[in-house]
Amino acid sequence: MGNLAVVGLQWGDEGKGKLVDYLAGQFDAVARFNGGSNAGHTVVIGEEKHTFHLVPSGALKGKELLIGAGVALDPVVLREELSLMPGRIREKLMIDGRCSLVSPFDKELDVVLEQMRGGSAIGTTRRGIGPAYAMRALRLALRVSDLSDEPDFSAPSQFYSRLGVDPTRFAAWVEESKLVVDGLVGDVSSRIIDIGQAGGSVLFEASQGTLLDLVHGSYPFVTSSHTVASYVPAGLGIPPSEAGEPLGVMKCYTTRVGSGPFPTEIKGLTSDKIRSVGNEYGATTGRPRRVGWLDLVALRYAVRLNGVKNIAISKLDVLSEVKEFRACIAYRHTGSETRDFQRSLGHLHEVEPVYESPLSMQGAKYDKELPTQAKKLVEYLEAALGVRVSLVSHGEERSRTIEL
Ligand code: GDP
Ligand code: IMO
Ligand code: MG
Numbered sequence: 001m002g003n004l005a006v007v008g009l010q011w012g013d014e015g016k017g018k019l020v021d022y023l024a025g026q027f028d029a030v031a032r033f034n035g036g037s038n039a040g041h042t043v044v045i046g047e048e049k050h051t052f053h054l055v056p057s058g059a060l061k062g063k064e065l066l067i068g069a070g071v072a073l074d075p076v077v078l079r080e081e082l083s084l085m086p087g088r089i090r091e092k093l094m095i096d097g098r099c100s101l102v103s104p105f106d107k108e109l110d111v112v113l114e115q116m117r118g119g120s121a122i123g124t125t126r127r128g129i130g131p132a133y134a135m136r137a138l139r140l141a142l143r144v145s146d147l148s149d150e151p152d153f154s155a156p157s158q159f160y161s162r163l164g165v166d167p168t169r170f171a172a173w174v175e176e177s178k179l180v181v182d183g184l185v186g187d188v189s190s191r192i193i194d195i196g197q198a199g200g201s202v203l204f205e206a207s208q209g210t211l212l213d214l215v216h217g218s219y220p221f222v223t224s225s226h227t228v229a230s231y232v233p234a235g236l237g238i239p240p241s242e243a244g245e246p247l248g249v250m251k252c253y254t255t256r257v258g259s260g261p262f263p264t265e266i267k268g269l270t271s272d273k274i275r276s277v278g279n280e281y282g283a284t285t286g287r288p289r290r291v292g293w294l295d296l297v298a299l300r301y302a303v304r305l306n307g308v309k310n311i312a313i314s315k316l317d318v319l320s321e322v323k324e325f326r327a328c329i330a331y332r333h334t335g336s337e338t339r340d341f342q343r344s345l346g347h348l349h350e351v352e353p354v355y356e357s358p359l360s361m362q363g364a365k366y367d368k369e370l371p372t373q374a375k376k377l378v379e380y381l382e383a384a385l386g387v388r389v390s391l392v393s394h395g396e397e398r399s400r401t402i403e404l
Contacts, residue, residue, distance in 0.1 A: 001026050001201050003192075003244025005232045008209030009302040011218075011256040013282075013289065014249040015314030015393055017041025020057040020205045022391075022401050028200035029066055030058030031192065033235030034225045035207030036072035036102055036132065038125040040283025044396040051283050054078050056205050059089050064195075066188045066202070069098035070225065070235025072132040073144060075177035076104065095181055096188035097145030098237070103173055105160045106131035122221055123258025125284050133224040135159075147178045148185055189237030196242060204232050204244060210302040218348055221260025229306040248308035248387070250299060251315045252325075252361075252377070255289040257282045261348035264292035264328045278318040279396075293326040293355065296384050301341035303385050312391035313381065316374055317400070319361035325377075327384070328353035366394040370402055378404070 004023070008014040021043040024030050037053040043060055044050075054077055056065045067073065073095060082090050106128030113130065114121045124130060135141040140156045157170040192202050208227040211217045216228060226235070229246035233239060253274060256262050265271075271291040274280065280289040303311075319325055330337045331344050331351035338344060344351050358380050364373040370392060378389045392402045 003196070003202050003204065003242060005204040005206065005229050005244050005246045007206040007229045007246050007248055007306050007308070008227065009248040009250040009299055009306070009308070009311070010209045010254055010295075011211045011262075012207075012209040013040075013255055013257070014209055014251050015312075016206060016249050017043050017052060017057040018314065018393060018396065018398070019247075019249055019312050019391065020203060021060060022398060024058035024061040024063050024203055026201075027058070027063065027203040028195050029064035029192070029202045030056035031066035031068055031188065031202050031204050031236060032056050032207065033068045033070045033204055033232050034227060035223065036127060036129050036225075037074045037077040038127045038129045038223060038284060039207035041205075041207075042283050042396070043398070045398050053081055053284065055081055055085070055089065055093065058203060058205075059085065059092070062088075063092065065089070065093045066191060067093070067095045067099060068188045068236035069096040070231065071096075071099050072102050072129055072136075072225070073099040074102035074127065075180040077127075079180045090184070093184050094186040094188055094191060095144055095184045096237070097143065097148070097185050099144045100132060100136040100141035101144065101147075101177060102128045102132040103142075103156075103160075103170075104128075105163070105165050105170070106135065109163070121259060123260075125258075125282075127284070130224040142174070144181055144185055147174070147181050192236060192238050192242065202244070204236070210305055211298060216305055218260050218345065221258065229308070245310070246306045246308045247390070248303060248306055248311040250311060250313055252294060252313055252319055253315070254292040254295050254298075255280050256292070257285070257287055257289050262290055262292055263298075263331060263348060263351050264295045264353045265290055266292050270322065270324065273322060274318060277321045278315055293328060293353070295328045295353070297328055297331055297339055297341050297344070299385055300339070303387055309387055310390045311381075311385070311387050312393065313378070313389055314393040316361070316364070316377070316392055317366060317394040320364045321362070323360065323362050324357060325359060325361050326355045326357050327380075329356050329384075330354040366400070366402070368402070370404070
């Protein structure tokens, strides 16, 4: 088994956490390469539900856990997250020294920037992700490795002091953060290469989804990191040859949290039903997720950007409770139709979806085998997206997964 990269093909929350937990048994380590505690990845085992924000979702399979340099690390969130987990999980964790830190002041700035945007606010998770990556680009960020030495934090401290932050608060946060990462700092990039040379393999876990990518997503309504498979090697500091095959994850409908264009969004009874059956509430913020039909135009773009040949589909059980199923096959704009998502990016909020209803999934029951309706849906999606469906998820619980 080589390395494998699980990436989200929509606007996040596709079920990456469940899939990573399911697959982790076949790997030696699980590594995060992007994003930060804006991510909320859910793993359900029996009656127990676990939500991961920074710790890779392979934790419950006892795997080595790696947080790569591309991650924006909030030590306060990490401390809370680890405090809810058995101590042996901390022993498995390594954080790359090159990760930039997210401070409480980045979170405050996130809130101020959102307020400044007023009616065009992005609807961020308020986890300070945008400001933290901006600090990195300004070369003002503190990095994890700085916490092991006697850090010189005069530049970021001065920056925040100009914004009204008391320098003693900054110094106290640095001291607190040192304790959190103590003994966890390492070189994740070399560790991944060493695992490979010893004949092992690593599962890479993306945060967010392709359409939230800072550059290739629905800008400016995106996150501040890169969510696509091509960022796996850059985010971890490994050569592209070690980045592994990408495995795309998609829901059989679409959700989005926060603002921004969403061509297939639906409102009313059907969306309420899908939200309640699918429990579509943000794993990080608890906000109700916006709900819409499947968008094949956007998915084809995501498949192409990530170069995925294999996909996993989640939430099929939710469609069993819904009378209708619709798939958007094109966008209509000023009288003409297009199937090109990229060409529509500039006016995504104005396009009208063109739907087809290939089948109804209502009443489909799942056991070890896929029911006929689901087999037809799989064939339909394979033809529409030019991919192979290798996994189907039909429930939040770990065991509700069928390999094809
Ligand atoms: P992630 O961010 O991609 O890891 O996804 P989230 O965990 O934020 O959101 C997915 C939600 O759907 C979580 O509540 C999961 O427990 C749940 N889930 C995952 N797969 C399935 C599935 O096949 N069926 C149902 N009903 N729920 C699922
Ligand atoms: P996972 O990993 C869904 C969204 C926010 C907002 C935008 C920018 O669980 O799939 P940010 O806080 O990143 O600056 O917010 O991105 N967003 C997510 N939506 N799932 C996520 O992560 C998300 N992380 C950020 O709602 O619209
Ligand atoms: Mg999530």
